[in-house]
Amino acid sequence: MATQKTQETDDSLITTDVQTGSEDRADRSHNTVVRARHLDVYYGEDQALSDVSIEIPEHEVTAIIGPSGCGKSTFLRSINRMNDQIDVCRVDGELSFHGKNVYDEDVDPVALRRKVGQVFQKPNPFPKSIYDNVAYGLRVQGKADDVDCDAAVEKALRGAALWGEVNNKLDSSGLDLSGGQQQRLCIARAIATDPEVILMDEPTSALDPVAASKIEDLIAELVEEYTVIIVTHNMQQAARISDRTAVFLTGGELVEFDDTATIFEDPADDRVEDYITGKFG
């Protein structure tokens, strides 16, 4: 009981601390939702992330860019502990969600993933009907009986800008859709359970430009309700859709994190400028 109380106090302390921190930047009134402090991630002997510290604000699009193998996806997957799926993966340091370190003993990764959804690089709908794909999260999370499932599915599909294209064929297989539609179906699946944060790992890299621009438009709408963290290879995309940009460079190091405009127009670090202007990477 006593321990519990201390824990609560600790948490609220952290939260207050965060709020004070954000008040310093009065123009950005958002709370920090995901924060890393001295985060190291290893795959066996290889270090994929090295001493990453970052504070990602609520209700904004944060883009993570960098060359291949710089640890962008590793960072994304460490937020919802999808790295747990990899046997040799080891995490040091702190990565907190609303002030709570998600790598604490008492955090259940399944519960964490119910608050932090993810959309993958390759569209991965289940071999089920469109309806069942979207309702899947509600069912596994035991919410399907409490809410109006039909309404929730429609809301999610509308939210993913897919309703108009599929509302007359909800029973057909999700695999029969085109690649871009499949990816929007995966976004609908992720938002159906109403998470707080949506992680996107290069969600448009497997899509044609038209489908990709639909996803980009969608991200701009999603950020009204959710916090979006997106890994992208495409610097133009990061510049178009994100509020903040984090630049990782080879070695798993976070080199610079700032407003997207600052990163692209006046980066503080020379290596970032070289990367942005295409001198390497």
Added chain:
Amino acid sequence: MSTDTTPATETDDGLFADIDLGWEHRKNQLFLGIIFAASMFGVVMLVLLLLDIATDLYVGLTEFNISIVDFLTRDGSRREELSGFRGAIVASVMLMALTAFLSFFVGVGSAIYLEEYAPDTRITRLIEANLANLAGVPSIVYGLLALAAFVNGIGMGPILLGGAIALALLVMPIIIVSTQEALRAVPDGVRNGSYATGATEWQTIRNVVLPAAMPGILTGTILALARAIGETAPLIMVGALFTNRMPFGPFDRFSAMPTQIYNWAAEPSQHFIHLAATGIVVLLAFMFVMNGIAIYLRNKYETEV
């Protein structure tokens, strides 16, 4: 028109005249002929086998007046003109059902454990290597095991359950290996999609992985059972011989289709030999139907996932 074509052809001849592929093409044809003959060898053997059985069946039906209806509705008998196959068919069907029940859940369960849960350790690899070994053990050894451990060991006697245990042990490694392959064929992206939606491991396996893998699992299981239905040696070992009555439950003595055929074929009387041929036709019909179901399932679902 001809004036247009001729100079063009001459140019082409000139263009490739320095390349002589004649010998290479003949080698290609020769190799094609050899591998085609190799692949036809099996088909020819199967046709010869079927012809032989069909002849025996025809002779049996005409010269020995074996009635198909009587054959299917009478049990075995010491008297050849009264002997039928019903007891053996019923025994084989019950054997298959029991074998499937005994081997399916354990086999699929261990495959799920090995493929989805087990860490990649030395013990896991040892288990997997030994599964491959088990799949290669001669079937009579399983019969000996069932005889020593169950029929005599715990005093079960030569009953149908004993035969089903022997066959279940025989097909289990095959079911495990084919289930593992079916699970491996489910793309990881689908698993990750489920985990990222906040599903537990069991929810992911139950709702996503198993439904996607089920056609493959069923195909593997049916093919394994189709092999088991023709197995004779392990049933002889557990004592499924010289029984003519139809079994009514797993604790009755029995003689299945292959052992009944084996029994008849060893009789000196020609009538019994032709009863055996008729029995073979029935057994083959069962196998073809089971293989047909497996192929149907595979084709029906292979476009998905």
